[in-house]
Amino acid sequence: MLRLDGATVRFGARAALDAVDLAVAEHEIVCVLGPSGSGKSTLLRAVAGLQALDGGRVLLGGADQHGVPVHQRGVGLMFQDHQLFPQRDVAGNVAFGLRMHGAGRAEQAARVGELLDLVGLPGAERRAVAELSGGEQQRVALARALAPRPRLLMLDEPLGQLDRGLRERLVVELRELFGRLGTTVLAVTHDQGEAFALADRVVVMRDGRIAQTGTPLEVWQRPASEFVARFLGFDNVVPATVTGDAADTPWGKIPVPPGSAEGPGLLLVRPTGVRLVAPDEGLPCTVGTRTFRGHHVAVHLRPAEGPPLEAELALRDAPEEGTSVGVTFDAAEVVLLGEGDSEAEGGREPAA
Numbered sequence: 001m002l003r004l005d006g007a008t009v010r011f012g013a014r015a016a017l018d019a020v021d022l023a024v025a026e027h028e029i030v031c032v033l034g035p036s037g038s039g040k041s042t043l044l045r046a047v048a049g050l051q052a053l054d055g056g057r058v059l060l061g062g063a064d065q066h067g068v069p070v071h072q073r074g075v076g077l078m079f080q081d082h083q084l085f086p087q088r089d090v091a092g093n094v095a096f097g098l099r100m101h102g103a104g105r106a107e108q109a110a111r112v113g114e115l116l117d118l119v120g121l122p123g124a125e126r127r128a129v130a131e132l133s134g135g136e137q138q139r140v141a142l143a144r145a146l147a148p149r150p151r152l153l154m155l156d157e158p159l160g161q162l163d164r165g166l167r168e169r170l171v172v173e174l175r176e177l178f179g180r181l182g183t184t185v186l187a188v189t190h191d192q193g194e195a196f197a198l199a200d201r202v203v204v205m206r207d208g209r210i211a212q213t214g215t216p217l218e219v220w221q222r223p224a225s226e227f228v229a230r231f232l233g234f235d236n237v238v239p240a241t242v243t244g245d246a247a248d249t250p251w252g253k254i255p256v257p258p259g260s261a262e263g264p265g266l267l268l269v270r271p272t273g274v275r276l277v278a279p280d281e282g283l284p285c286t287v288g289t290r291t292f293r294g295h296h297v298a299v300h301l302r303p304a305e306g307p308p309l310e311a312e313l314a315l316r317d318a319p320e321e322g323t324s325v326g327v328t329f330d331a332a333e334v335v336l337l338g339e340g341d342s343e344a345e346g347g348r349e350p351a352a
């Protein structure tokens with residue numbers, strides 16, 4: 001459905017999009033994730049035709065989009081600040097794209113009604129946009145983007161401004177809705193929770209390039225590099241040398257999954273794999289701060305040797321700050337990271 005072949009966008013000497021290859025299949029929901037400035041919006045804008053390419057191609061349904069203006073690409077756009085027309089009512093907003101495509105009045109009214117039902121705002125046609133809540137406005141923006149039946153729907157931080165609870169609810173609704181409609185979606189977000197809940201596949205970007213792509217589970221379980229691991233919030237990363245079924249690390253010997261490649265590398269222990277035991281067993285640590293995260297607690301540990309460690313524990317298992325504990329590691333939660341993309345490399349040279 002959508003393909004980028006070596007898509008490149010430069011601003012001065014800097015490549016905001018650096019030879020990106022990406023394919024999105026029909027009915028697939030792909031979420032692009034990455035830190036601020038990694039090129040996510042530039043990617044969306046290039047696909048939409050709002051940003052010209054300096055190299056490479058964007059193909060939609062197999063056709064090169066070079067020179068095809070935005071309104072002829074058949075893509076729906078929903079941007080961060082959803083830009084509804086404040087002087088128009090809900091129906092006027094939702095019908096906007098339909099009018100642009102020359103739909104008649106009756107057809108517009110029928111389609112608007114259908115879409116408002118879909119997004120959970122039945123009968124809202126005559127309401128003033130300014131009187132809607134943030135979540136309702138978001139639904140109207142979504143209905144507007146879906147109205148002309150775009151072959152590709154693109155969302156830029158679709159739930160960015162809403163509060164957490166509403167975002168979590170809407171993201172589930174969106175996924176269900178897109179599945180029902182068979183919509184192909186390319187969405188951009190900096191919120192990994194949102195991306196993982198919405199996407200069939202996530203694409204993690206760094207400095208205009210794709211750092212990793214895979215299903216949410218694949219990326220979560222096997223971050224490809226230190227960059228991806230840290231971006232996902234995993235900070236238990238240390239240099240390690242694997243020999244057989246264990247690795248030498250600054251935290252001592254840590255068991256690794258069977259079949260791990262031998263030799264030096266970087267090792268990640270997911271916080272769920274940090275087990276607390278009696279103080280005279282395993283690696284001696286002192287319990288530092290505890291951060292409550294809903295149904296679990298992130299416990300920060302100061303090991304006798306090596307960098308700080310984070311453990312994820314159930315509320316009832318989290319020891320008091322200052323307690324002495326021992327730590328052992330669960331091999332199933334240990335990941336050996338690719339070295340190619342190490343933080344230590346620092347910034348890449350800007351493309352010439």
Ligand SMILES: Nc1ncnc2c1ncn2[C@@H]1O[C@H](COP(=O)(O)OP(=O)(O)OP(=O)(O)O)[C@@H](O)[C@H]1O
Nearest residue numbers: 011015016034035036037038039040041042043190
């Ligand atoms: N019009 C522009 N002129 C010059 N530089 C730009 C322009 N648009 C984007 N950039 C630069 O290109 C890089 C990528 O920007 P982009 O907006 O695509 O990142 P992003 O990942 O979407 O970031 P954010 O999450 O903050 O929106 C950044 O370094 C940005 O400063």
